[in-house]
Amino acid sequence: MQRAALVAFGARPGQLGSWPLARLFHAGLRLLATNKELLLRLRKKTGYSFMNCRKALETFGNDFKQAEVWLHKQAQKEGWSKASKLQGRKAKEGLIGVLQEGNAAVMVEVNCETDFVARNARFHQLVQQVAVGIMAHHQDAGKQLTTYVKRFLKAEDLSQLRTVPEGRLLSDQVALAIGKLGENMVLRRAAWVAVPSGCYVGSYVHGILPTDGPSMIKVALGKYGALVICEALANSPGTNLVDMGRKLGQHVVGMAPLSLGTLDDEPGGDTETKMLAQPFLLEPNLSLGQVSLLLRGAGHTRGQRTPTAARRESSDE
Template structure:
C-alpha cells in the first residue's frame, strides 16, 4: 500500500561533510576556504578544490585563477545565466516492475531539450536519484530542488547541481533540476506500470534506459486474488496497465481511487474508474479492470512545467495534490 509523499531536505547519505573529504587527487586545502570559495563563485566543489590546491590554499589567488580558468571551461556561463527564465525541459522516467523514478529538469528553450548533452544530464540524474532511493526506506518520495542538491551524480562523481553547471557551460543556456518522484511497491504481488509521452519533435525517446517526455504516469496494481497471478496474467496485466498510464496522461483523471457518482456527460467525467477507456471508448476503465482481474492501488501523473504532482493513496482513499 502506497503511503503519502514525503519531502526530505537533509540527505544524510550524501551530506556536505561526507563530500568534503580529503582526496588524493588534490593537495590538502582548508575546509573554510573551500566553503567560502564555493559560496562566492557558485562553481563545482571539485573545481574549487583544484583552485586551492594549485594556489597553495590562498583564497585570493585561487579566486583569481578560477575566473580565468572558468571562462576556458565554460563554467562562468552558469552564474551569468542564473536569472534567466526556464519554461521548457524534459521528464526522465527510469522504471522497473517494482520501482520508478521520474525527474524533471528545466531549460530555457525546446531546442536545448533536444540537445544530447541535456538529455544525458536527465539520464544520469535519473540513475543517480534511483541509486539514492535504493538506500532509502520510504515507499515513495517527492524530492524538491533543495533536496536534490545533496545527491551525487554517479556519472561525474560530483553533486547534481555541479553536473548541471557543467552542462550549462557546454550548452550555453540556464537549466535546473526541479523535482523528482521516487516510488516502489510494498507487496510481493504488486507491480508498477509506466508511460511517458513526448510532445516535442526531435527529442530522443530514451538514453541508457531513461525515457524522455513532457508527460509521465505510473500506476501501481495487483491481481484481484492470488489465484489470478501467473505468467499469462502478468504479461496481460502489464500491457493493459501500461496503456492505462497512457490513459492517465491523456484523460487526466482526478487523483483519487474513490468512486463518485457518474456525471451525465461522459466527456466531462473525471473519476478514473468511470471514465471511458482512452483506447476503446466502448468500455469504462472499471469494466476493463474487472474483466482482467486487476486491482489499482494508486497512480501518479506528472507534467513538465506545472506546479503539481497528482498522486493517489489507497490507504485513506483521499486525493493528493503535492506542490513541488
C-alpha cells in the first residue's frame, strides 16, 4: 500500500524511508483533481489565461466566485490601461452587426485595427453585446407606434449604454476586449428603427461571417449592412414584406443611395444617388421605383465597416 502511494506521488519504491508517512496517506490526489477541475471551469467561463486563473484560485482558496470576480476586476484595470495607450491608433477594420427583434432592428458598427481581430470570436461577442444593449435600451420606445421611428447613436452615446443582462457599461466591455486582443477598438455608430403594425424592417448583411455558439445566432455579422423600412399598400395585401425587405436591403448595400427620392424622379444625372430612381440591383431593366409600385418605401440606413475620407454616411430619410 505504501509503495503504491509513493508511485502515485512520483517517487520510486526504494525511497520509502525518505518520505514522511503523513504524505503517504494524504488526500492530495483528490485535492489536486478538484483544483484542476476548478481551473478548467474558470478558464472556460472567463477565457483568461491558465496562469491568471490559477493565481485567482490560489489567492481565494479555490473559491470559484471570488476568483471570477477578481479576474474580471484585474482584466478591467489592465484593459483600461491598455486602451489608454492604444487610443491614438487608427481602427479602420471591424464589423457591422444587425439584430432584428419583432418590429425593431439595430445596426451597429464596431471598429478594430486588423481583419485578423475582426474575425476573432471575442470581437464577435463584443459586437453582439453592443447590438443587444442598444435593443434593450430602446425597448419601451418601440411599443404602440403609429409611425416608424429612427434613432442614430454616435460613439459617446453608445459608450454609456449597458450590456444585458449583466448591466455593464459598453465602454468597459470595449476596454476588456482591448486588454484581451491587444488592438484599439471603437464603438463607431449605430442605428435603431422600429415600425408600427403593417410595416416591416428589412435587413441585409453582406460578407456575412460564421459565428460560434447558439448565443451568436441572432446577430448577423458582416462587412456591409442595411436596414429598410417598408409598408405594403392597402391594394397589395399579398406583398411578401420579408422577402422584399431583404431584396431592398441588398439593393441599398450594392447601390449606396443617399436619399429615397420620389416616384417622379427620372434615372440618371442628379438622381443617381436617389434610391427610387436607381436601376434595381436584382432587375436592372427596371428602376427601383417601378419595382416598388406595390410597396411604400419609408426609408433606409446603410452601414459600411471601414471609415474613409470619402465615406457615405447613413441616410436620415
